[in-house]
Amino acid sequence: MYQQILFAADFSEDALRVGERARDIARKCGAKLSLIHVVEDVNISLGGGYELLPVLPDLPDEALLQESRNALGNLAQRLDITDAGLWVVNALSTKEGIIGAAKDHHIDLIVVGSHGRHGLALLLGSTANAVLHGAPCDVLAVRI
Ligand code: AMP
Numbered sequence: 001m002y003q004q005i006l007f008a009a010d011f012s013e014d015a016l017r018v019g020e021r022a023r024d025i026a027r028k029c030g031a032k033l034s035l036i037h038v039v040e041d042v043n044i045s046l047g048g049g050y051e052l053l054p055v056l057p058d059l060p061d062e063a064l065l066q067e068s069r070n071a072l073g074n075l076a077q078r079l080d081i082t083d084a085g086l087w088v089v090n091a092l093s094t095k096e097g098i099i100g101a102a103k104d105h106h107i108d109l110i111v112v113g114s115h116g117r118h119g120l121a122l123l124l125g126s127t128a129n130a131v132l133h134g135a136p137c138d139v140l141a142v143r144i
Helices: 015-029 061-078 094-104 127-134
Strands: 004-008 032-040 085-091 109-113 138-142
Touching: 004 015, 004 094, 015 032, 015 061, 015 109, 015 138, 032 061, 032 094, 061 085, 085 094, 094 109, 094 127, 109 127, 127 138
Parallel strands: 004 032, 004 109, 032 085, 109 138
Antiparallel strands: none
């Protein structure tokens, strides 16, 4: 039975459904559930004439992290989870953030959605796929 479950939460419309699955498995197993949201480091050094700066939100890092903490707290509330760990981490990529936390906290099941809100993931490979290939434990991709 799983003892430490990690739900990788984006804030897409389907996050609730994926979270419900993670919560229900955690309850059945008597496992500890933690929620993680990764704020990726934005790399604006693409060069080559890309004019990315004007479309980036004018927010300091700490404000972005705080906004994510609030959103994660809201999601936990909507899931009726009161005792979960809520982790917002900053990492180079979502995959690295999730896998790093899984290793640090001896997670034995990671729950992700089969896809989320990154249209680019269709081209680059989804987070679910990336996590599956680097995870130190089982991974459940909840079909969306
Ligand atoms: P995507 O790569 O956007 O298709 O997302 C697939 C799944 O990865 C989502 O359903 C979430 O479970 C997870 N995920 C995506 N982005 C994040 C993020 N920033 N932090 C944590 N989990 C994420």
